[in-house]
């Protein structure tokens with residue numbers, strides 16, 4: 001007989017099965033719309049996944065990061081500025097420089113939050129809030145209207161992009177593919193590599209890690225920085241879609257990413273699944289709005305991802321067990 | 334021939350207000366077990382933490398294997414062949430045994446950890462040293478005794494030839510302790526030098542080759558174990574003769590204070606932990622609850638003190654139904670509670686000694702006046718209790734977390750027993766406490782009884798039950814399987830009941 005915890009473990013799979021069934025049904029009904037929704041699912045999932053991984057790596061090493069929204073915004077801003085000022089160097093160079101600038105900016109923001117949490121032993125929620133407020137304020141203030149940057153190319157995977165149903169899934173901007181590669185890397189790194197084992201130990205029982213010679217504070221700094229660079233790619237993904245910086249363009253994605261992390265129970269593959277589920281709702285919502293399919297105000301559909309987030313926080317959040325030392329500054333004896 | 338593996342000279346460590354170690358010398362030879370004895374706060378943990386690089390000595394030198402060694406931290410100590418099992422386990426609960434063992438020195442194949450090699454080395458080590466443990470098991474699911482073996486394996490995996498055990502037996506059942514002593518003998522036979530800290534003189538006599546006694550931060554004596562006696566060691570430790578027998582008069586039981594009827598409760602894993610328990614405690618008597626740990630003792634104490642919800646049954650204290658009462662309501666009836674886990678349930682580590690001494694009464698007069706705390710009254714209370722109960726602390730403003738284990742326990746006992754009480758629920762009140770303090774805590778429990786309180790004493794130590802209790806209740810699998818006057822009970826009989834071998 002399944003114990004209550006086993007049943008709970010099945011929830012994500014159950015959700016995925018529902019989604020699959022819905023896809024097939026929908027495709028046989030309206031193929032064009034369904035393909036569009038799926039393509040958008042993947043596009044919308046990518047920043048959620050990377051944002052969720054940023055939160056996951058932090059929390060797995062013992063630091064609660066609610067500043068992902070701010071990190072993404074800072075990244076998008078820095079990336080846009082960098083690309084825009086280097087536009088003369090050619091599209092490729094300009095985009096690459098933008099991506100690096102965005103990643104570095106968000107990584108440094110991560111290091112800064114690490115410093116607040118690790119060395120200053122500040123309340124981590126406050127540190128994250130500070131970053132969010134600063135990011136919103138600073139990027140609005142410093143943003144110069146009217147600048148442009150080169151647009152990102154679309155990469156279509158040969159053969160796969162021509163398939164029915166899923167064709168659009170394989171026609172994305174380059175960074176979207178990066179997101180899906182990263183989540184696989186993080187999954188294996190977290191559960192199979194030396195870094196992963198140490199990270200999990202540091203997030204669960206830092207003094208145990210310390211007594212076997214692991215430098216707890218250093219690992220937390222490193223991880224906050226790595227995690228920040230992932231939030232940086234997440235921010236650049238928004239830019240990849242929009243091709244231009246907009247004030248407040250993250251629009252809550254950094255917070256929804258936290259729900260994705262909880263939904264995924266602090267596991268990268270769980271985050272992947274959570275990102276896809278939410279991305280799907282996002283794609284559905286966009287397509288319904290676009291089609292004016294029903295006589296319902298479009299705002300109503302726009303609400304779907306947020307309602308889903310609340311549901312995840314209310315239900316999945318209860319069953320996910322956070323790392324024991326998450327949020328607790330480490331004090332050496 | 335003896336080869337020195339560790340030699341410490343003149344180690345000194347000062348904490349604010351305390352000279353925790355005062356020029357301590359220590360020697361350890363290959364294959365030797367040295368016992369480290371001393372009162373609570375004598376500086377034993379501080380000494381071994383310096384050896385292991387957790388603390389940096391203020392003064393003093395060390396040699397390892399004849400070479401001068403300057404240990405910069407635990408990692409360095411490990412690299413130099415030391416291993417330490419801490420008073421509080423340093424294991425990562427959700428990880429497997431193998432992961433815990435290799436953590437920090439993981440075997441790799443390519444980019445990944447070589448899990449097969451990890452499991453294989455754990456298996457080899459556990460066979461070689463007779464430390465039975467499943468490498469694939471998740472640590473938090475294991476009993477404490479097995480977790481401790483994992484700690485020892487961790488040290489051995491790193492090739493330790495010096496092993497430091499800081500009160501390893503405090504949390505073990507008697508059977509687990511015997512197994513541990515056996516393991517230690519085995520390790521010593523293969524050449525590992527062991528420093529063994531314990532408060533139990535019996536263990537010192539059973540397993541050590543030499544014993545070093547500390548008091549007030551200094552070494553006050555050292556002797557070969559052969560030729561030492563419990564009395565002699567205890568006197569050296571405390572500085573006065575210790576009476577191992579508890580002096581108490583015949584109990585004069587009065588009316589029933591605690592009346593428990595048909596109590597059923599579930600444990601944290603939602604399993605039935607208390608199965609229809611009925612018992613009574615009368616005023617002026619000590620009822621000892623005997624049983625192997627994990628047979629419902631924790632849940633019993635928690636239900637009695639309002640910390641755990643009851644599935645069915647009733648609890649009455651002094652005639653009042655407290656079945657669904659809150660801990661504070663129960664406290665108002667004059668119930669004192671000495672919890673099993675003093676760090677978790679008994680104290681707020683970051684608060685001062687003074688604040689911890691009013692945790693159960695800060696809201697009452699004179700400690701609170703019109704909603705504001707009266708610091709003078711709180712300080713007076715603390716000064717008095719610290720003096721009366723002999724709590725060794727630099728000041729009443731000291732954070733309770735920095736006190737030694739035994740002194741933490743004294744703070745709790747002082748708080749819970751100093752107010753006139755009708756009932757005392759004491760769970761493992763002398764765990765990790767030195768012989769002098771045990772004597773003191775036992776006296777306090779007996780005097781609470783003599784002043785008319787009922788005492789429910791839960792202990793894993795049969796000795797303690799037999800020396801204190803007027804009546805003995807035996808728990809097995811959440812049921813009361815024996816209830817008898819202490820005078821009629823024999824150790825053998827109670828032991829059999831505890832093992833579930835017979836029904837009374």
Ligand SMILES: Nc1ncnc2c1ncn2[C@@H]1O[C@H](COP(=O)(O)OP(=O)(O)OP(=O)(O)O)[C@@H](O)[C@H]1O
Nearest residue numbers: 348353373374375376377378379735736737738739
């Ligand atoms: N981190 C610390 N900060 C301040 N004082 C400390 C600290 N650690 C220990 N002390 C003090 O040093 C003295 C020695 O403590 P230690 O823990 O070494 O005693 P112990 O012999 O191990 O006692 P026990 O048997 O109770 O474990 C005590 O007075 C204690 O209060």
Ligand SMILES: [Mg+2]
Nearest residue numbers: 377378420738
């Ligand atoms: Mg100690």
